[in-house]
Amino acid sequence: MTRLVPVFVSILIAVLLTSILTLALGESPLVVAEVLLRGSIGTPTAFGYTLYYATPLIFTGLAVAWALKAGLFNIGAEGQMTMGGIAMAAVGIVLADLPGFIAWPLAVFAGFLAGAFWGGMVAWLKIRRGVHEVLGSILFNFISYGIAGFVILDLLRNHESQNPETLPIGQSYHLQALSDLVGIGGTSPLNTAFFLALAVALLVDVVLQRTLFGLRIRWTGGAPEFARRSGVSISATTLKAFAISGGIAGLAGASAVLGYMHKAREGFAAGAGFVGIAVALLGGARAWGVVAAAILFGGLQKGSLDLDLDTENISRDLAIVVQALIVLAVASRGALVELWLLLKAKYESSKARQV
């Protein structure tokens, strides 16, 4: 339990700072909190939407957290997710008539491969050419937007639609909505991709904690010198770890592309790759932490949509502010602990003097 204290303190600090910003903009923090809660967990449909928003965040959060275990910073999840979603849509359009039992698994696999390829290139540039993975990821993000734009607006464009979107994917590729399947989530687009996300979370945890490969990854990240002397190839582990991280991020588009839109629309990633960084930093120690953080941030995103209408001065962008502040607070928890210990020591020495 004590391991969770810094996390809750970080969230508390972020909430406090956001309240100050809200007050400065002339809105009441209580009203904002009420809007956020009502919009995220107020009704079954609202909660369904929260889980729907959380689904891609679980994938991208797991991707970033997995790379962090190997000592790598994958801030390219947005691009990997974009490439994965495009690959899923492309398979679903080109091979539209495949039978159901093979169709969607094939699309999901294609998404994984596309994301893994995108991540693998960043890792290759790091290992062979010394390009730092942070810079490589950022540049590949921009390239992926261009490629996605080309596929959606030119190659597979649906010319009958007014929107910038591809042709629809085959019926057999659709992931079922949970409201039809088991009657949860109200009328939200929550679909079976959520269970896929939970399964991947479980798998990630098992691989990292229980397998030799997971051990190699954690050695490479935690004690590279030790890993090298134990015969682990740092560059091979880096390449594999980063490619798999990219692959996990590549799955993140499944919920929107296969489960809801049934096509790829421009900007379907909608920043989930970047929020995934915040998710991983908040809950990334274990996979269930990622799931919890993703649901928290999903709720924040869903709830903040109502801020545009229900308040005068605040917009949905407040969710990004809260997320950024949580990351800052989590990142600086070392200093917070130091400050706490310092205050405690001062308090105890003053008490000792009184006696």
Added chain:
Amino acid sequence: MDLVVAFLESTIRLSVPLLFAALGGLISERSGLANVALEGKLLISAFVGAAVAATTGNPWLALTAGVLSGALGGWIFGVLSVFTKADHIVVGIAFNMLVAGIIPTVCRAMFGGTGGTPQLAIETRMPAPIAGDFTFFGAALLLCWMLHWGLRETKWGLRLKAAGDQPVALIVQGVNPNWIRVWAGALAGACVGFGGIDLSMVQGSGYIRDMAGGRGFIALAALILGGWRPVPTAIACLVFAAADATQMLLQGQKLFGFNVPNSLVQIVPYLVTIGVLALRFGGKGMLAPKAINQPINP
């Protein structure tokens, strides 16, 4: 011939924000403060400049406010990175996120919409003798020369480099390298601020959401490619600006009888950046400051 002139002109124009951002980043990174937050600082200063110009109508006040807001952003980024002993890259990403969230929020409270400031009237932008005639470009080259000279010849430059390479040497002298990093962050932010002003008040006529469009990251690439040295960094910025100018000229053009889709043309600068980084022209002397992104315990 017209095409060549147009190409050179737009290369110079597009290089200005890159030059200011990359040279600012150079100050920060040479002091050991890894800076992936250049993008955020470009956006802050572009927004603050345009917002002040829109509300007061005074471009000089706007320039001052934009540069100061960049400096303040850099100072805050420095304090958060240095004194919390957090990873500078994590802080930088969070900083960029924070800016991406706060600007639309403030923008809506001030101007009623999250998309940007109202269009600036011509007299509230930077006046023509300053905006035209490549004055900002000249200022950026001057900054480059000043850094080239200052890093070698001044006490300030030597201390800056020591904070990034060998902080212990400063501690022995009784100078706190942490504060050098913080102030380097602030100075860097001020330099980046000129780039932001260039975006919203010289090239543009007001702030548009996310108008930096990744230039902060391309500037970072230029800085790395330039081996953390001012003159090669400036050259790298010009190369990337030329790639961007090519991209703009190619838009809507036919190439070998084919319509080149704009979405593909737009990735040319990033492909060039990746390609040049991967091939790594320049050879030796390309190493990062030794103590970059490492906390110091004085």
